[in-house]
Amino acid sequence: MSIATAPSVTTRSSQRIDTQRTTRKKRGRSIGVAVLTTALLVVVAFPLVWLFLGSLKTQQEFLDNPAFALPENFFNFENYTRALTEGNLATYARNSVIAVVPSLFLTIFLGVCAGFALEVMVWKGRGTVLLMFLAGIMVPGQLILLPLFTIYFRAGLTGSLWPLIITYTAVGLPLTTFMMATFFRSVPRELLEAATLDGASTLRAFFSIALPLVRNAVFTIALVQFFFMWNDLLVALTFTNSDALRTIQVGLLGFQGQFGQVEYGPTMAAISLNVAGTLLIYLFLNKRMMAGLTAGSVKG
Template sequence: MTATFTDRSPRLISFVRRIPVWIIVGILLVVVVYPLFWLLTGSLKTQEEFLNNPTWALPEDWTNFSNYVEAWTTGNLGVYIRNSVLAVVPALFFTIVFGVAAGFALEVMVWKGRGPVLLAFLAGIMIPGQMILLPLFTIYFRAGLTGSLWPLIITYTAIGLPLTVFMMATYFRSVPREIFEAATLDGANIFRMFWTIGFPLVRNAIFTVALVQFFFIWNDLLIALTFTTRDDLRTIQVGLLNFTGQFGQIQYGPTFAAIAVNVIGTLAIYLFLNQRVMKGLTAGSVKG
């Protein structure tokens, strides 16, 4: 009996030690998952259910997708999503292309003055975006760009570049210099080293930076609210802000449906790129 108890005691101690961890994980799971569950169930409720039933009550009809149809048609949700995509894709493309190239030039290439240039990009991170909105709006208005999405694309690119350049320079710093030196001895020029050596080695890091910039641009409200002067140019966040006013009263079902479409879309993108993002986050932590 004593031997049996002795054999089981390490397992019992290990089990007891894991109980606080399981409790914490369970609490975090409830905190994270329950709001999403509440949002999805709310998008299936009718207006009468919101007004007459408790907020935690489940929908009576689990196949009621009329709120999604109403949000997409009457609420112009499709137009807002289209505008967000048209603003995000070009801005993200320019930010990544210029940021990766600048990071490579500042960290791998040897030229006079690269240190002050990198410090200038770092200084750009510390400039609050709210300070430049009014001067930028004046410039865009005089240039006749306020009736398009170009103010959003240009502003998102300019604001995202400092952080992107800094992060990409950090990732290129973790690449062993012997690889580039060997490529130079083999006769490779700087452009070939960038496309065939540098770019593939930091591919996961590029996905990480791109995802960070994507969430910043997609979830932005202040810049889009400042530079979009027409309803047909509003992005998804601005559209959600003015969503309830389009029905004369607060229609909870369509509003919940519109928010659910926005949340589920961004969550699906993160889950799809999760592994690459995890690899990218640890890519610059170890050198050599």
Template structure:
């Protein structure tokens, strides 16, 4: 059953990859088929002529910035909520986790007016802040669950050696959090990289488009450059494939250690 699922899931990706080496005329005549040769002309046309390089750069800046900010805020908050004892800790944790129950897109209208008043419409910074904030509840949930399952003896030993809270967090807690941070990074990177809705609504200038919105420019009123579109889709898949390939082991260990507690 897993092999059947894998074939269904990877089948469209294989067709897109093969189509990226074919011409538009060949694709129209034979929608499914093998390329005659491994011609990289479609990739060059998509990267240079169709501005995929600009969209790709924008997506990298927005996604990396949002994920880095989200992970930094979530790691510090989750550490404090799971290790420190202070009045209102449970209420504060419930406040953060309540964000999991509210779809972020329901708040688009107030977010739009708030960004408009702050001058963040049609800016990459606005997207970074929005994606980072929307990913904090899930990230805190994962990291808190992971931290609660870890022993506190290492931190107590570091305190006896004179380490302050900052040193504890950087030298002890962060290395222990690595599997959970990998899970959070991947689970925030993928939806942020693939998101089409927020860039479509909040961006106005084509030179600030991220790659999901930018790829729609391959569709014209009278014609569609399918070959270049397939090449652009393959380019868009490369960062996701790389991050999943390098973080698979950390994802599995983080999920099994954090979610089971």
């Protein structure tokens, strides 16, 4: 009997050893992932925390204390008041909103319509038109600034925010059209054919069937285009010729010079407000995108 049970005991022992090894490997992977995640979180969060703490420091603290020292008063918001009043940050933010919101709406609306027409509708020459949009992606933005400035000057558009709106829309439209055409490619043609047989027009099929199916892609592209337009410096710096027309990025560029080379507190406060605003918008749109994806998967 002992001879018969010996292999069974050996087998159970080997299985136990394999189980322990597997457990140790999984535990080691979990620890490694946790360490890596913590390191990435520290790398991302540390500059934001340092920026916010620096915005609470006084001028004397910047001159006397080390760079990474904590502020003496965590409720010192005078720098934020100076950034909004003396630094005209509210005016710069208003100009950014006026320039970005219409540009984003036109880019998304025209890009979604063009993507639908180029991918779903059948008409002669759509391949050539799509290649023209792709050619627009390959043109560097730096090459068109001087010709655009000449055109805007001769058209009498300088001295306003129209050059920014037109340029942002024209630069963002090729990529938006190409991406939306790619997403419309995944829309089942049977649904559109069934809608046509039921008597739906092209516009009805677009707004009632195609657009709801790609709404998550629209949110994604809108998020990408928003950050491109809001964080733009080159175009805004080229076409804004007065302090009253500066966007927030151009205003931050001259912020340090306005307060002098040693006024770091108001500068950090202005940057903190800009970062906080864009971060909140990103979190809001990200939640909307995730909610749309979850709802779509449940309905399907």
